[in-house]
Amino acid sequence: MKSKTLPAWARLVCTAAAALVFLLVYEWAVYGVSLGKIYLPASAWSDEVYYAKQLSAVVTHGVPQGYFGFNESHAEIGRFAAWGPAVFYLYAIPGLIFRGQNAFLYCNLFWVLAGWLCFVWGTRLDWKRQLLFGVGIAALNAPVRYVFSAMQEPLHYALVLAVLGLAAGIRRGCRHAGAVWAALFALCAAATLVRPYNAVLWLFPLVLAWPRRKAVGGTVIGAAASAAGTLVLMKKFYAPYLFTNVDLGAVEELLHGHFWAAARSVYYKLLGAWQQLGQEIADGTRVGSCYLLLFALLLVTLACVIWNAAHKQPVFWKVCALLVTLVVFLALMLMYRPGEASRHTIVYDLLLLAALVAEQPPLTAAAAPVLLAVLSVAGIRMTTARGDSDTSTFTMPVYNAGLSQEVADLQTALTESQTRLTSDDPWDHVCAYALGGGSHFGMLYAVPDGMGLQFDEDTYLLDPANEMHSRYVMANTDSDVAQYLEENGWALLYESSSAAVYERG
Numbered sequence: 001m002k003s004k005t006l007p008a009w010a011r012l013v014c015t016a017a018a019a020l021v022f023l024l025v026y027e028w029a030v031y032g033v034s035l036g037k038i039y040l041p042a043s044a045w046s047d048e049v050y051y052a053k054q055l056s057a058v059v060t061h062g063v064p065q066g067y068f069g070f071n072e073s074h075a076e077i078g079r080f081a082a083w084g085p086a087v088f089y090l091y092a093i094p095g096l097i098f099r100g101q102n103a104f105l106y107c108n109l110f111w112v113l114a115g116w117l118c119f120v121w122g123t124r125l126d127w128k129r130q131l132l133f134g135v136g137i138a139a140l141n142a143p144v145r146y147v148f149s150a151m152q153e154p155l156h157y158a159l160v161l162a163v164l165g166l167a168a169g170i171r172r173g174c175r176h177a178g179a180v181w182a183a184l185f186a187l188c189a190a191a192t193l194v195r196p197y198n199a200v201l202w203l204f205p206l207v208l209a210w211p212r213r214k215a216v217g218g219t220v221i222g223a224a225a226s227a228a229g230t231l232v233l234m235k236k237f238y239a240p241y242l243f244t245n246v247d248l249g250a251v252e253e254l255l256h257g258h259f260w261a262a263a264r265s266v267y268y269k270l271l272g273a274w275q276q277l278g279q280e281i282a283d284g285t286r287v288g289s290c291y292l293l294l295f296a297l298l299l300v301t302l303a304c305v306i307w308n309a310a311h312k313q314p315v316f317w318k319v320c321a322l323l324v325t326l327v328v329f330l331a332l333m334l335m336y337r338p339g340e341a342s343r344h345t346i347v348y349d350l351l352l353l354a355a356l357v358a359e360q361p362p363l364t365a366a367a368a369p370v371l372l373a374v375l376s377v378a379g380i381r382m383t384t385a386r387g388d389s390d391t392s393t394f395t396m397p398v399y400n401a402g403l404s405q406e407v408a409d410l411q412t413a414l415t416e417s418q419t420r421l422t423s424d425d426p427w428d429h430v431c432a433y434a435l436g437g438g439s440h441f442g443m444l445y446a447v448p449d450g451m452g453l454q455f456d457e458d459t460y461l462l463d464p465a466n467e468m469h470s471r472y473v474m475a476n477t478d479s480d481v482a483q484y485l486e487e488n489g490w491a492l493l494y495e496s497s498s499a500a501v502y503e504r505g
Contacts, residue, residue, distance in 0.1 A: 004223060006182065012120070019112075022131040022134050023109065023112070031396035032396075033397075039399040039403075039404070039446065040397060040442070041403055042398060042403055043150075044395070045151065048197075049441060049442065051083070051331070053445075053447060053449075053452075057088075057450045058095070059103070060450055061450040063449060064079040064080065065079075065429040066426050066427070066452025068081035068207070068239060068454070069239035069456060070239060071237045072467075072470065074426075076236045077237050078234045081239045081424060082239055083152065084237065086233060087194045090155065091152075094107045094111070105130070105150060108148070108150075111158040112147050112158055115157055115162045119354060120165065121164035121360075122172075124172070124179075137353070140293070140379040141394070142290075142343075142346050143157060143349075145394050145396075146346070148396065150168060151341060154348040156191070156195065156198070156344075159191040159194075160191075163187050163191065163204050164355065166187065167184060167208055168207065168317065170208055182368075183436050184205050185219075187384070188204070188222070189225075189229075196231070196335070198328075200230050200331070204320060206223075206239065214381055239427065270334065277338055287338065287380060290342035290382055293349060293377065297349055297353065300356070301356060304318060308360070308361070317355045317358060321354070351485070353375075403440075403498060406440070406443065406499075407445055410496070411493050418451070427470060427471060429450065429451045430471060430472070431451060431471035432453075433453065433454065433473075434473060435457050436457070436458040436472065437475025437482065438475065438476035438477045443474065443498050456470075458479075470504075472501055472502065474501050476500055485502045490503065
């Protein structure tokens with residue numbers, strides 16, 4: 001008698017379809033905006049346009065035609081900003097298929113579904129545990145909100161889920177182990193190249209390879225090579241940011257043999273970061289809420305490890321997730337400013353949740369609701385807490401016909417201006433945005449694909465000592481920057497209620 005069980009590939013297809021439906025229905029039910037009505041130019045998150053335009057430059061031209069940077073800066077090699085180029089070549093894999101203004105959003109859906117499938121395949125998650133995992137994500141809310149955005153967080157969700165899934169598959173003795181090992185190495189290397197602290201994910205292949213010396217050596221070499229590659233990317237291929245967003249002071253002290261100075265640097269950096277976290281949590285800000293959620297999941301996972309160990313139950317993946325998350329947290333406190341690093345913690349919230357769902361022995365009738373209730377309270381606090389401004393809320397940008405027309409008109413004006421140029425100078429393909437100039441940054445979506453963007457502070461633009469290289473500058477006509485540009489011979493190319501763009505004469 002033939003088995004009625006679906007083949008593995010069919011089960012994965014069903015899993016992907018169910019996950020996609022879950023994400024789409026959740027987004028529509030919570031935010032009241034269908035996928036087709038999401039309109040990124042109306043978003044309150046300024047980083048999104050930077051990500052979206054760098055991706056469009058890669059898929060249309062291979063590399064940006066103009067410079068991406070801050071305060072008229074650019075990378076020593078290449079033309080990407082502080083988040084490239086590895087991120088955007090990874091996004092270009094699905095980006096070659098998904099085009100248009102919301103391409104980044106569709107790529108995020110692709111990566112999350114791919115990571116989810118690897119996680120389910122490797123851990124052999126049944127439908128009940130997948131449902132629990134989905135409900136946990138829904139309770140947190142923030143992970144789903146980032147999926148429907150032009151932010152790169154979903155790529156990191158996918159990477160940590162895929163790494164956990166492939167490692168679990170190797171440990172249970174999957175077929176084609178050699179290919180899975182190669183994929184695991186490739187994922188760990190990719191994760192390291194797109195964010196330096198992700199090098200800690202090499203812990204997963206390392207613990208699996210530990211019984212075999214050659215495998216350990218290969219893992220260490222792979223981790224060292226990808227970490228070195230990351231440092232080269234940061235040093236040579238990243239445009240300097242407005243401030244030091246990655247602090248490598250302690251690392252540089254160690255490299256110069258100043259061990260005491262490195263230790264002092266670490267101590268004072270951690271002390272300052274911890275004090276700031278305490279203040280953010282006390283003030284009830286979104287930054288504080290992000291860290292509060294991370295601490296809660298760390299405590300829950302630690303409690304489960306202690307309980308499981310005492311009762312001789314599995315703890316392997318929970319311990320790995322704990323170690324990875326703790327190392328990443330320390331790296332965030334040492335290398336980043338706590339405010340900017342807060343959203344990075346959501347990636348490791350998902351890793352902890354995934355490890356709990358995959359390995360924790362069947363939850364009792366009381367334990368699962370308690371866990372989900374804690375996640376719900378934390379998720380509500382994080383997504384409704386006070387942000388950096390009144391507009392920094394977890395709302396979904398909705399299509400705006402008036403703004404859409406302005407974007408189209410500006411795109412026409414810029415395209416016509418670009419077609420008149422014969423210069424190969426990258427600066428002739430750059431539009432600078434005055435950060436305090438009063439214009440709506442969503443208008444930057446009008447910049448033709450391939451052109452570069454600069455986010456420039458007004459104080460920088462208004463200083464006569466700073467030579468302005470960008471051919472275009474966006475700022476409202478009633479701003480100090482606009483007045484300064486007009487006084488220095490810049491011509492008004494376009495003007496609307498949302499923005500004005502000046503062209504260098």
